[in-house]
Amino acid sequence: MTSPQPNQDPIRRNPFPQTNGVRSTERPEGFESLSRPALTRSIDPLRRGIGAPEYYSAMLTVLQDAKNQVPFSVPAAARAHLEELELIEWSADYPTAITPKNVPFFSSDEDLHKKIDKDQASLDILTQLSDVTPVKRPRGRPRKNKEPTQFEEKRALMAEELEGLRDQLQKRHDFHSLETAGGFLRLTKLGRTFVDSMFKQSEESSLLIVKSVLQLGEKAPLNRIYWPELFRHVAKLGRLPDTELHYRKLYFGVVTGSLDLTSEGLKQRYREIEAEHYADVFLSAPMSGQGMSALRWLNKQDGGNYCPFPYPSWRTPEKRECEAESRKIVTRSRQLSYWMFRKLRLETKRIGGEDGLLARFARENHEKCFGVHGSNLDVPPGRGVFFSGPRLEKLFHSDPAKPHDALASYRESFTSWFQPALPLLEETSVLALRGWIAVMNPCKEFEQFGTRYCFLVDNHHLSPLYGLTFGFPEKIVTRKIRPCLYDLDFGNPADDKDLTHQDASIPGLIKATREAGLPPLVFGTMSQLFGGMANALPVGFAPTLNWETSRQGDLWKDVYNHVHWSWLVWQHQDHRPKVDHDIAPMIQKDKELREFVTTGQQLLAAVMDRYNAWKSNFTPGIKSAPRMLAEAYRIHRAFKAGHPSVPKDETLYIGAYDVENPGGKPAPWINCFKLEIMRKKGKPIKLPDWSDGSENQELNLWRKHIYPLLVEAGDDGRMREGRYEMAIIGDKDL
Numbered sequence: 199m200t201s202p203q204p205n206q207d208p209i210r211r212n213p214f215p216q217t218n219g220v221r222s223t224e225r226p227e228g229f230e231s232l233s234r235p236a237l238t239r240s241i242d243p244l245r246r247g248i249g250a251p252e253y254y255s256a257m258l259t260v261l262q263d264a265k266n267q268v269p270f271s272v273p274a275a276a277r278a279h280l281e282e283l284e285l286i287e288w289s290a291d292y293p294t295a296i297t298p299k300n301v302p303f304f305s306s307d308e309d310l311h312k313k314i315d316k317d318q319a320s321l322d323i324l325t326q327l328s329d330v331t332p333v334k335r336p337r338g339r340p341r342k343n344k345e346p347t348q349f350e351e352k353r354a355l356m357a358e359e360l361e362g363l364r365d366q367l368q369k370r371h372d373f374h375s376l377e378t379a380g381g382f383l384r385l386t387k388l389g390r391t392f393v394d395s396m397f398k399q400s401e402e403s404s405l406l407i408v409k410s411v412l413q414l415g416e417k418a419p420l421n422r423i424y425w426p427e428l429f430r431h432v433a434k435l436g437r438l439p440d441t442e443l444h445y446r447k448l449y450f451g452v453v454t455g456s457l458d459l460t461s462e463g464l465k466q467r468y469r470e471i472e473a474e475h476y477a478d479v480f481l482s483a484p485m486s487g488q489g490m491s492a493l494r495w496l497n498k499q500d501g502g503n504y505c506p507f508p509y510p511s512w513r514t515p516e517k518r519e520c521e522a523e524s525r526k527i528v529t530r531s532r533q534l535s536y537w538m539f540r541k542l543r544l545e546t547k548r549i550g551g552e553d554g555l556l557a558r559f560a561r562e563n564h565e566k567c568f569g570v571h572g573s574n575l576d577v578p579p580g581r582g583v584f585f586s587g588p589r590l591e592k593l594f595h596s597d598p599a600k601p602h603d604a605l606a607s608y609r610e611s612f613t614s615w616f617q618p619a620l621p622l623l624e625e626t627s628v629l630a631l632r633g634w635i636a637v638m639n640p641c642k643e644f645e646q647f648g649t650r651y652c653f654l655v656d657n658h659h660l661s662p663l664y665g666l667t668f669g670f671p672e673k674i675v676t677r678k679i680r681p682c683l684y685d686l687d688f689g690n691p692a693d694d695k696d697l698t699h700q701d702a703s704i705p706g707l708i709k710a711t712r713e714a715g716l717p718p719l720v721f722g723t724m725s726q727l728f729g730g731m732a733n734a735l736p737v738g739f740a741p742t743l744n745w746e747t748s749r750q751g752d753l754w755k756d757v758y759n760h761v762h763w764s765w766l767v768w769q770h771q772d773h774r775p776k777v778d779h780d781i782a783p784m785i786q787k788d789k790e791l792r793e794f795v796t797t798g799q800q801l802l803a804a805v806m807d808r809y810n811a812w813k814s815n816f817t818p819g820i821k822s823a824p825r826m827l828a829e830a831y832r833i834h835r836a837f838k839a840g841h842p843s844v845p846k847d848e849t850l851y852i853g854a855y856d857v858e859n860p861g862g863k864p865a866p867w868i869n870c871f872k873l874e875i876m877r878k879k880g881k882p883i884k885l886p887d888w889s890d891g892s893e894n895q896e897l898n899l900w901r902k903h904i905y906p907l908l909v910e911a912g913d914d915g916r917m918r919e920g921r922y923e924m925a926i927i928g929d930k931d932l
Contacts, residue, residue, distance in 0.1 A: 240271050244279060248416065258408045261285065264376060264385045265393045271379045283415065283422075285389035289375070289382040299364075301371040302382040310367055317360045324353040388425065395432040399441065406445040407432055410452045417455070424459035431464040435471075443659060444471065451662030453577055456705035470723075473502045473757045474664045477724040481529055496724060504728035505754055508762040510784035512777060520730045523792055527731070530799050531667040531722030533860045535658040538635070538806065541855060544926040546582070546632065549843045549850075550836030553686060555829065555926065556630060559809050560585035561686065563592045563817075568683040570631060572697035578660055579633025579702055584683060586627035586638075593808040593817055614807070619800035626801050629679060633660050633703065635802065638672050643797040646790070647716055649673065653798025656704050663704050666722025669734070669794060670707045674714060678702040712736075721795045725758040731791035732784040733760045742783045810923045814908050823892035826852045826868075826924050827900050831891040833870040833926070848929035851876070854907070854922040864927045867904060875903050 241263075243256035263270050264286055272280065280286040289302035296303070296311045297318070303311070374384040385393060392411065396404045411428060414421045435444045451457040458467065472495075479492035496502035509520040545555040553561070560567040565587025572581035590604035600606040605620055622641050629636040636654040638644075644651050652672040656665060682697040701709075711718040717739050720726070725733040737759045738747040749761040756762070763781060770776045811817050815824050822828075830852045837844050844850070851866035866876050874882035883903065885896050910920040 239269060240273065242273050242276055244273070244276050248279075249413075254405060254409045254412065257412060258405055261385070261389065261393050261408070262404075264383065264389070267376050269376065269378065283412075284386055285392060286383055287386050288380075299367065301367055302375060304370075304375075304382075304384065306386060307367060307370065310363065314360065314363050314367065317356060317363065321353065321356050321360060324356060391426060391429050395429040395436070397433070397436070399436060399445075403442045403445050406442070406449050410445070410449045413449075414452050414459075417452075421459065427461050427464055428459060431468065434468055438471065438475065446659060447662050447664075450578055450660060450703075454662055454701075454703045454705045456662050456703075469757050470664060473724050476502065477528075477727055478532070481525070481532070481727075496728070499753060502724055502728075502757050503754075504724065504756045505762045505764070506728070508728065508764060509730045510732045510763055510781055510788045512767075512774075512781070516785070520788060523796075524727055524730050527792065527795055527799070528722055528724075528727040531655070531795075532658075534655045534799070534802065535666040535722065537861050538655065539657040539659065540931065541923070541925050542630075543931070544850065544928060546630075547843065549926075550832055550839075550841050551843060552832070555813065556809070557583045557686065559812050560628075560630075563808075563812065564588050567686065569686045570629070570679060570697060571682045571684055571695055572631070574698040575632065577698045578662075578704070579631040579657075579697065580660070581697065582629065582631035583686075584627070584629045584679065588623060588626065588805075588808075590624055592819065593812070595818055614803075616800035616803040616807070619797055619804050622797070622801060623804050626805065628802075628805055629675070631697075633657050636670075636675055637798050637801045637805070638675075639797075639801060641797065643793045644672075646719075646794060649716065651719070651794065653795065653802065654704075654707075655802065661704055664723065665704070665720040667795065667799075668704065668707070668721065669719030669791075669798075670711050671714060671716050674707065674710045675702075678707075678710075719791065719794075721791075723758060725756050725760050729756065729760055729762075730784075730788045731795065732788040733758075734791050734795070735787065737761075742787045811919060813924045814919070816908075816919050823890070823897065824900050824904075827896060827904075828891040829926065830868045830870045830873065830885075831889065834873050834887065837871050845928060851927050852924065853927040853931075854924050857921050857923055864925060864931055866927065866932065867907075867924075870926075875899060877903070 241256055241260055243253050243260060245256070246252045260270065260272065260280070262268075277288060281288065287304055287306060289304055292298045292303045293308075296308070297315050299311070299314070370384075371382075374390075375382045376384060396407050399407070410432075411425060414424070414428065432445070432448070435441060435448065438444055448457075458464065476492040476495045480489050480496065483489045484493070494501075496504055497506055509517045509524065511517045511520055542556060546557070547554050552558075557567070557569070560583050564585040567583060567585040570582045570584055572579065575581070594604040594608055596602075596604045597607040608617070608620060622639055625639055625641075627638040629638070634654050634656050636652045638650075638652040640650065644653070646669065650672045651669045652675055654668045654670060654675075656663065656668065658664075658666060678700040679697070679702065681695050682700065684695070700706075708718045717736050719734045721731070721734050732742060733756075735743055737750075738744055743760075745766050746755075746759075746761040749755070749765050750759065752761060752765060754762040754765055763784060767777045767780050808817065813826055815821055833844070833850055837850075850870045852868040852870060853864040853866045855864045856862055868875055868885075869882065872882070873885040873887050875885065876882055883899060885899060886893065889896055891897075907922055908920050908924070909917045911917060
């Protein structure tokens, strides 16, 4: 980021000579000799074309330099483009109807120039009339003539006003104009508002803002009428925690065309963002001071307005059960969306030109595995893999007494929360993309509204929405994905089989689901947290929530416009049978959707559990070397060879996440670039760099320093899988 000039040219600070309180219109002697020479530094945003990454970074530089008055010039084509966008304007020759002044002429100053010229003409007339000869009376003393005094007062007042206008014109030049080859340039009023919206933001955040704004205009030039409102929205986002995340989500909102750019639409979007922020604060520590303060905001009419506790039941036991289960579901939804994709960030990349870890797990342990082609990573959901038919004998250690039942020992000894979903695992399919991960299964819990739904987790960092987890009809998802599948052994398919053009983003799936006459389901917002899973349905969905449509004008509705069910039974609140009858559909749908989302979360957790066990060598099969040790050597070879797939801006490690601390930072265990085992105390231990991870020396070091961290003793004395999940991590994760 460029910085402002510490010392401006004195000629741009000092006023020009004045005469009789009026600024002179003549240039002072030597003005031309004090001007800067022609500039040679040139920036060309159009060098690689509009839409190229270099275009946005160059546009950011141009805007920042114009704001900070750092000298630069642009080619003629780029100048025309910037003028068309109305972000920067260039000086021009004075029109014949306007008196030249001591500043360059900009068309945006034309009204001010005309006002100065008009006032100057009026001042000249007053000056001529101010010398009035007193009129003598026929006899007696002459009457005192007050007109000269009045003229003088008017003249002084007008001269003062004129001086203020000239100062205003001069300040515009001094503080905003920048001399360049062939004249002066400066930000327009719109351009200054644009740059001011990025005030004190990081370079990456500023670039996201520039990309969002300019791409919005590229999609449709008429969208530029929404720029001022969008700039105000951007400035408000800058006051929130984790601003880069919100700017990234704004960018994906532009890419997917899912933003409501009206004033009310952006106001509503900001209110939802605030609500989810306070819901996060509350869930992280409900009984703390911050948690209680967040809860109060969520309960306020001008906050989340959830009205405690509008779960779809008035009976205390059922309401408490619904409250507890809703909190678990929403918390798990957020953890999956926030943290699961972060753990997979480097494990889906083809480091060294080979398949990523997740793809290798899928190919090795499933009957079917295909790649999903998505050429443009900036268009959600990007690329990924599809795999189905898990080979349970490769994922679970069988009981010797029941060799044909791979899950026998796990049914008896496994106590994880997702154990109920293990019997369903064999028929599970997974679609793991950069933007979201979907789980499909023919189980009865996934049968909703007369069709089969799939459970989907949104990547919180690559999504325009704050919904986190969703339910969509499986046929809609597969219809979009099927044309983009390809055999991993034969590379990417033809360009026409590209997920980029299928509109498979979350907003795209929501739109397709509604067009099919089915409800898209949302499970991770504050509306389900405080209203139960019935609020996963769209507002007013018939027949369960059709009564909401007549209550949209009421105050008792949350930030997502779900009306508090109390309105449904308010007129007969003392008649319990009538209350039971009216809210029965909500209670039934709450239970059905609770089963759907819980089963989906359990199935995905079971898949990820076996993936983590596979990485840590806790699945059946003979290995020549610990899988993640061999991975460290593979990354090291790619690094030494300078393979382009190895990140240049961070060091890669084999590390581990603590499963008992969701959202915690990982611990680096092996530096892949240096091939060193990291230790909390003492110097790192060097691994032999001439090996591949299967020799005795490094195997012994692994057994001594790494393996004990992966296991722990059970109640029966047997060693079991421990609390750490191994992963490829980088400096950005630490």
